[in-house]
Amino acid sequence: MSVDSAVVRRIAHLSRIAVEDEEVERLRGELNAILAFVEELDAVDVSGVEPLTSVLPMKMKKRADVVTDGGIADDILVNAPEREDHFFVVPKVVE
Amino acid sequence: MTEPTHLTLSQARDALKARTLSSTELTQAHIDAIDRAGALNCFITKTPELALDCAKESDARIARGAAGPLEGLPLGIKDLYCTKGVRTTAASRILDDFTPTYESTVSANLWRDGALMLGKLNLDEFAMGSSNETSAFGPVVSPWRRKGANGIDDAKIVPGGSSGGSSAAVAAHLCLGATATDTGGSIRQPAAFTGTVGVKPTYGRCSRWGVVAFASSLDQAGPITRTVRDAAIMLRSMAGHDPKDTTSVDAPVPDYEAAIGASVKGRRIGVPKEYRLEGLSPEIAALWDQGVAWLKDAGAEIVEISLPHTRHALPAYYIIAPAEASSNLARYDGVRYGLREKGRDITDMYEKTRAKGFGAEVRRRVMIGTYVLSAGYYDAYYVRAQKIRSLIKRDFDLAFAGGVDAVLTPATPSPAFALGEKGSSDPVEMYLNDVFTVTVNMAGLPGLALPAGLSGNGLPLALQLIGRPFEEETLFALAAALEQAAPKIKLPAAWWS
Numbered sequence: 001m002s003v004d005s006a007v008v009r010r011i012a013h014l015s016r017i018a019v020e021d022e023e024v025e026r027l028r029g030e031l032n033a034i035l036a037f038v039e040e041l042d043a044v045d046v047s048g049v050e051p052l053t054s055v056l057p058m059k060m061k062k063r064a065d066v067v068t069d070g071g072i073a074d075d076i077l078v079n080a081p082e083r084e085d086h087f088f089v090v091p092k093v094v095e
Numbered sequence: 096m097t098e099p100t101h102l103t104l105s106q107a108r109d110a111l112k113a114r115t116l117s118s119t120e121l122t123q124a125h126i127d128a129i130d131r132a133g134a135l136n137c138f139i140t141k142t143p144e145l146a147l148d149c150a151k152e153s154d155a156r157i158a159r160g161a162a163g164p165l166e167g168l169p170l171g172i173k174d175l176y177c178t179k180g181v182r183t184t185a186a187s188r189i190l191d192d193f194t195p196t197y198e199s200t201v202s203a204n205l206w207r208d209g210a211l212m213l214g215k216l217n218l219d220e221f222a223m224g225s226s227n228e229t230s231a232f233g234p235v236v237s238p239w240r241r242k243g244a245n246g247i248d249d250a251k252i253v254p255g256g257s258s259g260g261s262s263a264a265v266a267a268h269l270c271l272g273a274t275a276t277d278t279g280g281s282i283r284q285p286a287a288f289t290g291t292v293g294v295k296p297t298y299g300r301c302s303r304w305g306v307v308a309f310a311s312s313l314d315q316a317g318p319i320t321r322t323v324r325d326a327a328i329m330l331r332s333m334a335g336h337d338p339k340d341t342t343s344v345d346a347p348v349p350d351y352e353a354a355i356g357a358s359v360k361g362r363r364i365g366v367p368k369e370y371r372l373e374g375l376s377p378e379i380a381a382l383w384d385q386g387v388a389w390l391k392d393a394g395a396e397i398v399e400i401s402l403p404h405t406r407h408a409l410p411a412y413y414i415i416a417p418a419e420a421s422s423n424l425a426r427y428d429g430v431r432y433g434l435r436e437k438g439r440d441i442t443d444m445y446e447k448t449r450a451k452g453f454g455a456e457v458r459r460r461v462m463i464g465t466y467v468l469s470a471g472y473y474d475a476y477y478v479r480a481q482k483i484r485s486l487i488k489r490d491f492d493l494a495f496a497g498g499v500d501a502v503l504t505p506a507t508p509s510p511a512f513a514l515g516e517k518g519s520s521d522p523v524e525m526y527l528n529d530v531f532t533v534t535v536n537m538a539g540l541p542g543l544a545l546p547a548g549l550s551g552n553g554l555p556l557a558l559q560l561i562g563r564p565f566e567e568e569t570l571f572a573l574a575a576a577l578e579q580a581a582p583k584i585k586l587p588a589a590w591w592s
Contacts, residue, residue, distance in 0.1 A: 001475075003466070015421065015465040016428070017458055018446035027462070030522055034463055037523045038410040038476070044483055051481030052488060055298050055312070055539025056564065061341045075196040079432035088430050091441045 118167025131592035149211035166209030189452025199305025217260030227259025255285030280532030283544035287557030298539035302337030310419035327351035360394030421464025
């Protein structure tokens with residue numbers, strides 16, 4: 001499989017990464033090089049094989065459903081590019 | 096007396112214990128060495144005042160007999176580990192001046208045991224790279240130089256990646272040891288390129304909490320040091336159960352150092368025939384044969400094994416790792432921390448922030464990851480790759496079930512190369528560096544790289560040992576035997592200072 005420039009733009013948008021028109025052609029080439037590299041996997045017989053979900057035979061640990069942390073709003077906001085009181089500020093979302 | 100920066104970590108530990116050296120002297124010697132080594136660009140952030148304050152406290156603790164196992168030893172920390180109150184960048188512009196209000200579990204474990212931090216080490220951006228050339232803070236230069244037709248060449252050599260700052264700083268004696276992380280080879284390949292020892296522990300051995308995530312099912316923390324013993328000492332402090340990481344394993348941490356010098360007589364070492372790749376360089380093949388001979392001399396038994404799905408590991412990795420990365424890196428949106436670029440609406444703000452904040456390699460991997468997870472492609476790419484991952488793991492399971500204690504392979508397909516020499520036109524050329532290391536991450540196994548000789552052009556070459564899950568002790572015993580047998584390789588005179 002390979003991607004064309006329309007697909008490159010669609011992936012970029014899904015990734016929330018702006019691409020300039022002049023970048024699309026280069027990206028198309030690079031992404032297709034990677035897709036060509038992984039193409040050999042199509043030939044591997046995977047019938048009856050389960051996808052691996054954990055490298056170790058371990059059960060997902062679950063902790064008690066209780067509050068263990070909190071009350072640190074100042075810490076959480078300290079690195080925000082824009083904040084007001086205990087809120088993150090973003091551009092207007094709803095008209 | 097030996098220059099303090101020329102001690103190994105274990106020698107420095109013993110000198111501090113014997114009170115023939117103070118942590119303040121040891122730390123100051125390293126700070127001076129770092130200041131002279133600007134040309135290597137190993138550090139993104141230096142913390143000399145913090146280091147000297149900690150050294151003073153360590154000296155006081157040593158004086159009153161309350162020293163921890165790593166008391167007063169100065170280390171470098173890969174700038175992927177969050178450090179409380181010290182800027183953490185992941186070598187990316189997108190994190191900007193991010194200063195964590197918390198400490199990663201692994202670095203906290205080191206401080207608990209008395210170690211101190213000299214600064215934050217350079218790396219490939221978000222640990223994505225094999226040469227440290229994708230860092231937003233410029234490439235790291237290896238202290239090694241290669242020989243050309245007319246003697247020593249002054250071409251700048253890459254230190255490997257992604258833990259290139261860690262490997263170069265340890266090789267150049269700027270710190271006694273360093274933390275690193277390994278997703279597809281990022282500890283072992285830079286160790287191989289710089290003549291240092293690198294250990295990627297079993298998945299789950301070290302907590303991932305507080306380490307900037309790349310591909311969570313593959314990422315693992317580990318040390319880079321100058322000797323096998325030093326790696327064993329560091330790993331004992333780094334490892335351990337952490338309730339904050341659900342994949343961290345609740346099993347006791349052995350005294351890895353006790354395995355150094357243990358007999359390897361009768362150990363069964365697997366040599367996988369599929370690693371003898373078509374076109375494998377004759378000097379790498381010869382190094383591998385030499386490693387086999389050294390282990391045989393030490394009394395180990397060598398058996399040929401088959402890991403038939405080896406060749407599919409790297410392509411499958413380049414589906415799984417970008418898929419996980421695209422998900423992990425979704426958090427960098429210009430809202431909660433890091434860079435923000437203004438946009439006409441929130442989507443435009445996200446897109447501009449991420450376009451400006453991520454470098455080319457990171458953008459490429461996020462896009463590939465997004466593609467292989469997108470509707471219509473998920474089964475064809477992602478699920479298929481996860482099935483192939485099962486086959487890769489099964490290969491190892493069968494070899495170990497057949498009685499093999501560890502596997503010996505080369506660490507990299509070539510010695511280090513010069514800056515700008517690889518991957519500029521085709522990203523896949525750079526990816527091939529990890530062909531021998533990536534299987535280990537796919538199967539969650541422990542792996543260790545150690546120096547074993549020099550290439551024809553005078554650069555380090557390394558062997559890799561792969562172990563059964565949680566049998567790092569076996570790797571340390573075997574690596575110590577190889578280290579004993581291998582010629583001591585010598586770094587060129589300090590041209591950088």
